Amino acid sequence: MNLVEKVSRTEAEHFADRSAKHGGMARPSRQKRVIAVVASLTASLVIFRLELLKRLVAAGHDVIAFAPEHDPRVEQELARIGVRFIQIPMARTGLNPLKDLRTLWTLRRHFARLQPDIVLPYTMKPIIYAGIAARTLGIKERCFLVTGLGHIFSEAAGASLKARAIRYLCVRLYRSALRGARVVFVYNDADDDDIRRYRMLxxxxxxxxxxxSGVDLD
Structure with a gap:
């Protein structure tokens, strides 16, 4: 077993079970669905989400992964398990609104063309921009993996006027992205508290x- 295969099965089982309860993707399913998984780091697709992707493919679905970097090893691994890869522009940590609008527009254009049944983004910018793009296109099955709301919500971000302004904007964007979500997964109490505190849902x-996500001890 190579390194990228050593991931937890727990996350995949939670997603399948929770989605099935809400009328989404059942496990296993006879209905083939198009599922768009959106990441902010290409390598994370195999380091952290490989088991989830494999299970979605095994359930008979057409899985398309979106991420910003061209990474031949990751793309080869995704192709091996039957996942299509599409490179998108995304400044993971930048604050340039024009670059973020480009990300939003690109995702919206791809979603309009591919017509995914389920959109599954994780980390801050994919959640915000894939969430908004999918919602404005009327894609109802939107499932979010909140592995962290972003540095701006941490104590280290401080309480300066700039930090408060950015946090306020991020809260508004999160509310827009998560509106009408099918399910929102969180991984720690801090994110759970912030989502409730800022009324993002x-x-x-x-x-x-x-x-x-855990570690596969096998």
Whole structure:
């Protein structure tokens, strides 16, 4: 077993079980669906999400992964398990609104063309921009993996006027992205508390806590 295969099965099982309960992707499913997985770091698709991707493919779905870097080894591994890869522009840590709008527009254009049934983004910018793109296109099955809300929500970000302004903007963007979500997974109490504190979710939807991506001890 190589390094990229040593990932937890827990995350995949939580996603399949929770989605099935909400009328989403069942496990196993006879209906082939198009699932778009959006990441901010290409390598993370195999380091952290390989087991999830493999299970989605094994369930008979057409899985497309989106990420910013061209990484031949990752793309080869994704192709090996039957996942298509599409490179997208994304400044992972930048604050340039024009670059972020380009990310949003690119994702929206791809989603409009590919018509995914489920959109599954993780980390801050994929959640915000893939979430907004999917919602504005009427894609109802939007499932989010909140592996961290971003540095701006940490104590280290401080309470300066700039930090408060950026945090306020991020909260508004999160609310827009998560509106009408099917399920929102969180991995720690801090993110769960912040999502509730800033009222990022509407209606009866609450974050679903799971114990993390974990390590496959086998």
């Amino acid at each position: 509407q209606g009866d939807l609450s974050p679903t806590m799971i114990s993390g």
